[in-house]
Amino acid sequence: MSTTDTTAPEERWRGVAAEDVDDVDAAVGARLHERSRVLLSSLVRPRLGAGLLALALVIAENVLTLVGPLVIAIAIDSGIPSAVDGDTTVLAWCVGGYLASGLGSAALRFAFLKVSGRFGQDILLDLRQRIFTHAQRLSISFHEKYTSGKVISRLTSDVDSLHDLLEDGLDGLLTALFSVVGIAVMLLVLDLPMGLMILAGLIPVLAVTRWFYRRSRLAYRNTRGAIATIIVQFVETMNGMRAVQAFRREPRNDTILATLNDRFRGANKTALDVMATYTMTVRLVGNLSLALVLGIGAVRVIGGDLELGVLTAFTLYLRRFYDPLDELAMFANSYTSAIAALEKISGLLEENPTVVDPGSPQALPPVESGRAVTFSQVEFRYADDSPVVLPTFDLTIPAGQTVALVGATGAGKSTIAKLVARFYDPSAGEVALSGVDLRQVADEELRRNVVTVTQENFLFAGSVADNIALGRPGATRPEIEAAAAAVGADEFVLGLPDGFDTDVSKRGGRLSAGQRQLVAFARAFLAGPSVLVLDEATSSLDVPTERAVQRALESVLAQRTALIIAHRLSTVLIADRVLVVEGGRIVEDGSPADLIAHPSGGRFAALHQTWLESLA
């Protein structure tokens, strides 16, 4: 995404762009808020029925709870005096009524917790799934910038914030809202002047609530940002543990984490201070109101202007009136925290893949074996604002040809390979497979046709057989074993504790870098792609194993198009054609024999000479 001044403001803050900005201006804040609200409502809408049922249950529960003090007032003012006179009917009704309302409200609470719990869990499940699916769809270029730590922080701490809101916050809000409204009505009905006096106390409470909401929103946004950076630091350290220990980076990492922890503590302190001020003000107003009601009420009871039962009911209601306001603060607290988290999550969900699957893909023409790869007027840079890595060039690799790319570190060899596998789209021009622009080829078809083996070779949790089968889902066991045998991987696999069933993530199943490469070769062999890209794919193999793989490759590559990047010249010599890359440009192009025999001694000839001397 470009951040130049010509970009419209709404575009400039699209996606994750505002994530690391602590203090965004009001217009941007409003846009982020709106984006979170839209996400929240898209999560709630499909489950509106369950949400409304929870609402109905909590209203019913609150109505029953409200009846309690009223029944007590009637019992004190009519029931007990009548009972003293020998008529216990009213008192019996009051006791029975109180009991029934108590049982009813308990049952309704039980039902509410079940319905609202399910409602919340469904939303969280949906959100987690959306984040995960979307993150998997986003292009490599996004993940290179955004890092896995940040995605993990979205999936964990941010989803947790929404969990807190749905689990406790919503219950608190609904209970508080209905208690406050219901009790306000009861107070006005019981005694209008005293009711009005208490409601006047709400004015400062509303003012402080507004203040609290504004301050805490910023504070919680900062706490979310701080916890995200801590998670990122954790994930990066754990991922790079070998380098951390090899280069003794532990003390430096400790210092970085201590700084981040301090920032988190500071952000939390501000949030807690705001919360403490709010709770204190609400409590203060509540207690002052209660003292006032007790004083004025007592004077009026003595003067015969107010019944004792009504005063009792008033004080009971009053307690229940201000306590839920604390809950309201808790809700505002989890709401602001969840909105801050949703801002970030919605930003991630707003990011679009830069490498897009075509809407109406073009089928590749059927072929027997390999496919031609063509680069037409291709230019490439990794980002709009980064330098050109591959200046404009044309290149045609005919179907079935094995091409080796050689050149110094950083010359651009892997970049060319990544364009063939469409991990990136060219900045200009087109890369085509069998004459079809890769941008028009369905992702599934592309992955079936172009397979890359690199030096990293990630293995997924599961057995060795599962990992080979990734090449062609649905392959039978004999096919998997035959693929392993073809690349010479069967010998070491059979030596593992459970052979092909050995779990590669368990102790005893861990594979060496070379063994992982052999599994990756078996995977590629099984996939049988029309274009095979090998990027330093044999770099971790010992010389005899590399030879064995090469022999296997020669039969595989005979029919397929292949792009080989290797520093070992022994690997390069099996190619039909060699391209020497320098500073992103192809500076030599020919068969290995022709280039070696270059009359004025070209770059490849020089490389070959050095290699021969190293063997001597």
Ligand SMILES: Nc1ncnc2c1ncn2[C@@H]1O[C@H](COP(=O)(O)OP(=O)(O)OP(=O)(O)O)[C@@H](O)[C@H]1O
């Ligand atoms: N993800 C990336 N983002 C930005 N620049 C990159 C990225 N990957 C590579 N580059 C840059 O592109 C240039 C070409 O890199 P490339 O990986 O294609 O080189 P290479 O010839 O394959 O090198 P090597 O032999 O070391 O693998 C380098 O200058 C590198 O810094």
